Amino acid sequence: NAGVTQTPKFRVLKTGQSMTLLCAQDMNHEYMYWYRQDPGMGLRLIHYSVGEGTTAKGEVPDGYNVSRLKKQNFLLGLESAAPSQTSVYFCASSRGRQNSNQPQHFGDGTRLSIL
Amino acid sequence: AQSVTQLDSHVSVSEGTPVLLRCNYSSSYSPSLFWYVQHPNKGLQLLLKYTSAATLVKGINGFEAEFKKSETSFHLTKPSAHMSDAAEYFCVVSDDNDSWGKFQFGAGTQVVVTP
Numbered sequence: 001n002a003g004v005t006q007t008p009k010f011r012v013l014k015t016g017q018s019m020t021l022l023c024a025q026d027m028n029h030e031y032m033y034w035y036r037q038d039p040g041m042g043l044r045l046i047h048y049s050v051g052e053g054t055t056a057k058g059e060v061p062d063g064y065n066v067s068r069l070k071k072q073n074f075l076l077g078l079e080s081a082a083p084s085q086t087s088v089y090f091c092a093s094s095r096g097r098q099n100s101n102q103p104q105h106f107g108d109g110t111r112l113s114i115l
Numbered sequence: 116a117q118s119v120t121q122l123d124s125h126v127s128v129s130e131g132t133p134v135l136l137r138c139n140y141s142s143s144y145s146p147s148l149f150w151y152v153q154h155p156n157k158g159l160q161l162l163l164k165y166t167s168a169a170t171l172v173k174g175i176n177g178f179e180a181e182f183k184k185s186e187t188s189f190h191l192t193k194p195s196a197h198m199s200d201a202a203e204y205f206c207v208v209s210d211d212n213d214s215w216g217k218f219q220f221g222a223g224t225q226v227v228v229t230p
Contacts, residue, residue, distance in 0.1 A: 040124070042220035042222045092159075103164055106151075106160070107158050
């Protein structure tokens with residue numbers, strides 16, 4: 001039972017490079033989310049999706065794009081990486097609305113450093 | 116609008132002594148409240164959740180939390196700390212009124228357990 005799987009686990013980029021983070025869930029969840037975690041700030045929502053083919057902006061969407069072409073996958077893209085995007089990125093999924101007794105299930109994170 | 120404040124950024128306890136992690140929230144509507152735990156280099160794991168049923172909520176690993184509406188608090192407790200409880204803990208609030216149930220994370224409390 002894999003749950004939520006994030007790839008890669010670690011990555012170092014140079015400023016201006018692009019990359020895509022992949023999130024895959026095997027629980028048939030409708031909702032998926034991308035967060036970034038920075039020291040002392042908890043988790044901040046970047047983008048989210050309420051179903052296949054849908055995406056929406058969260059708190060800190062600038063510099064990121066997302067796609068949800070398949071229900072089980074949620075991709076996070078950095079078109080031109082900046083040092084301010086150095087962070088730990090978490091993907092999560094949930095069955096439905098977050099507050100309808102449905103908690104979020106998290107991946108183990110992707111540690112991204114931008115030099 | 117919703118927000119959550121974790122009153123302690125760091126808590127240090129001795130093994131076998133009680134643990135208290137404090138969380139205050141603000142919410143315009145009936146909130147759902149969660150506590151998550153994050154062990155080093157891991158994703159977040161749900162400890163427990165409050166969703167307008169019993170005000171005293173029991174979770175995994177001996178943790179429990181009490182919802183106090185008059186105090187707008189949702190403190191997490193455990194009677195006897197174990198070394199494996201060393202981790203970061205996040206209090207999370209979500210408004211029932213949100214159409215998609217946005218999660219608002221606290222900044223986290225780092226728990227250190229000493230032998």
